[in-house]
């Protein structure tokens with residue numbers, strides 16, 4: 577199964593991606609995670625990307641597209657893959673199309689998480705991430721058993737730099753001006769599936785499993 581998760585920041589893409597990839601053994605590729613890793617390791621790409629990320633702006637297309645095309649070429653994607661947070665511009669979508677044509681691996685589906693703005697704000701301001709394994713928590717919706725500590729690996733939970741209110745507002749603006757048009761782009765290719773990003777994790781997971789089964793994707 578070859579999927580893209582599309583939607584505003586805070587729609588729950590990362591959380592849903594983690595459960596879906598585990599269930600179906602898909603390779604999870606999140607440009608946000610890859611970029612945060614690059615920043616942490618002070619790579620040339622990370623150093624370039626940091627300022628954009630801190631402002632909530634998009635990192636230049638060439639940087640993120642290179643990260644993804646490299647992974648698609650080098651990693652085992654035989655069971656399928658899931659792209660989460662990529663593509664985010666029409667240019668990125670076109671680069672992806674071209675790379676997938678070369679690999680003869682067309683996308684099966686783009687799942688669009690339609691999400692209310694109030695859900696987005698609550699999710700992003702309360703989001704906490706494990707510094708060691710990247711697992712996503714939320715202070716009230718998905719609390720860890722011990723405050724500030726990851727249930728899985730006992731790592732320290734932190735709030736992302738860009739999950740502060742001012743930056744969140746800019747990320748939503750950027751989504752509306754640069755990413756939203758991808759809904760029409762994929763609709764025109766007849767591979768768009770809209771779901772509600774307002775549902776909780778398990779509810780949405782079972783809706784998705786059901787629709788994947790019904791359409792013969794799994």
Ligand code: ADP
Nearest residue numbers: 585586607608628629633634635640661662664
């Ligand atoms: P969210 O979906 O919550 O906004 P991500 O982790 O996907 O968070 O992205 C965090 C930041 O990383 C973005 O605000 C942007 O600066 C950068 N980024 C991630 N993916 C892309 C992409 N495909 N193109 C450009 N910038 C990206």
Ligand code: ZN
Nearest residue numbers: 706709726729
């Ligand atoms: Zn952890």
